[in-house]
Amino acid sequence: MNSPFQFPEGFLWGTATAAHQVEGNNVNSDIWVLEHIPDSPYVEPSGDACDHYHRYQGDITLLAELGFNAYRFSMEWARIEPEEGEFSRAILEHYRDMLRACHEHGITPIVTFHHFSSPRWLISRGGWEDKKTPDRFARYCERAARHLGDLIGAACTINEANIASVGTRMGFMPSRKKLKERRWWLEAAEAFGVSPKKMSPFMYASSSKAERITLRAHRRAVEAIKSASGNFPVGITLALQDIQAGEGGEEFAAQMRKEINDVYLESLQGDDFVGVQAYHRSRVGPTEFLPPEEGVELTEMGYEFWPESLEATIRYAVDKTGLPVIVTENGIATADDARRIEYVRRALQGVANCLRDGLAVRGYTYWSAMDNYEWSLGYRPTFGLIAVDRETQERTVKPSARWLGAVARANAFDRV
Ligand code: GCO
Numbered sequence: 001m002n003s004p005f006q007f008p009e010g011f012l013w014g015t016a017t018a019a020h021q022v023e024g025n026n027v028n029s030d031i032w033v034l035e036h037i038p039d040s041p042y043v044e045p046s047g048d049a050c051d052h053y054h055r056y057q058g059d060i061t062l063l064a065e066l067g068f069n070a071y072r073f074s075m076e077w078a079r080i081e082p083e084e085g086e087f088s089r090a091i092l093e094h095y096r097d098m099l100r101a102c103h104e105h106g107i108t109p110i111v112t113f114h115h116f117s118s119p120r121w122l123i124s125r126g127g128w129e130d131k132k133t134p135d136r137f138a139r140y141c142e143r144a145a146r147h148l149g150d151l152i153g154a155a156c157t158i159n160e161a162n163i164a165s166v167g168t169r170m171g172f173m174p175s176r177k178k179l180k181e182r183r184w185w186l187e188a189a190e191a192f193g194v195s196p197k198k199m200s201p202f203m204y205a206s207s208s209k210a211e212r213i214t215l216r217a218h219r220r221a222v223e224a225i226k227s228a229s230g231n232f233p234v235g236i237t238l239a240l241q242d243i244q245a246g247e248g249g250e251e252f253a254a255q256m257r258k259e260i261n262d263v264y265l266e267s268l269q270g271d272d273f274v275g276v277q278a279y280h281r282s283r284v285g286p287t288e289f290l291p292p293e294e295g296v297e298l299t300e301m302g303y304e305f306w307p308e309s310l311e312a313t314i315r316y317a318v319d320k321t322g323l324p325v326i327v328t329e330n331g332i333a334t335a336d337d338a339r340r341i342e343y344v345r346r347a348l349q350g351v352a353n354c355l356r357d358g359l360a361v362r363g364y365t366y367w368s369a370m371d372n373y374e375w376s377l378g379y380r381p382t383f384g385l386i387a388v389d390r391e392t393q394e395r396t397v398k399p400s401a402r403w404l405g406a407v408a409r410a411n412a413f414d415r416v
Helices: 030-035 052-066 089-104 120-124 133-151 163-170 183-192 208-228 250-265 309-321 337-356 399-410
Strands: 012-016 070-074 108-114 154-158 234-239 242-245 273-277 281-284 325-329 361-367 386-388 395-397
Touching (some): 012 108, 030 183, 052 399, 070 361, 089 108, 133 208, 154 208, 250 281, 309 325, 309 337, 337 361, 337 399
Parallel strands (some): 012 070, 012 361, 234 273, 273 325
């Protein structure tokens, strides 16, 4: 019989959320606008979401009671800087209160400065393809870090900096050329008061120019956060892909790894860690991504049930960067909570294998603390450890939350 695997002392055990997906009524953000354009890909608006903006006290208390010692959440730029150059002290204080609530419960706050949503005004000014955006982002980061840095445990500048690159290459996001022919895109451009060619919300910013601007924004943000305050680690998070070659797919796999993962991983010199986010493997043939393999169990997202992708991407990230890793997201959308436990158990086995081999993995934050707004897919996919009744906002703890919370408290789990 195997003895339980002991994680290193101080290992961060958390859950993750993003402001737009849980706070509710994020009305000044670009995504709120997109959600309300008729026929946009957003199947429903985010509305009150989980009303986490008002209920964070109860939510953080619950996470601590379950056994977690970390919480990754994002601050909303659209709230903190509602018009360009105009900062809200009241909103900064709100996030200060959230940080305080974490500390009161022995929870290390991992704060993301940008998680997909941006202020409307940024999009009106060319968004993530405008050369001034790195400076704009750095100014916001500096302001927020100066106000809050003494309470931040670790900071992620940009969440999934490579998401648009992943989306267009893997085909779940239309190319810019196609977008410009769509009616909803034209209407959205009108709503932002920008030409359809110049409209560039984060998730749709897939050009090589956007790639450079995003990476520059990250670099500028790291400098700004570090100069403003604090003695906490700063890094980026990436949607890393475990790209596996099917028959004849070796060359294309290498090309995709380079374009989706390496361009970003190779630009992180000077960072303190890399945030690894992985959910499933992606198979490729000679010229394209392949659909899920016949017979493999699928999640609510249509992904293959493939928790081993976490170990593969951690090893990949360490190999390319030499940096410590925080698993900033890993999880599964499923209605079958027993499958969630199985998924996380296997993913953690991968983390344990990495640790045993001496890799510097500092923490694991499960996506997500609660069922929430899964962007264009709305509320249908359920990633949460905690269910949320969207009528009453009542929280119901799932067995997986108790299981992972117990692992967190013990800082150990039983290996198979
Ligand atoms: C992302 C984001 C999260 C998602 C999660 C589940 O990866 O798209 O960081 O906001 O909700 O990954 O798809």
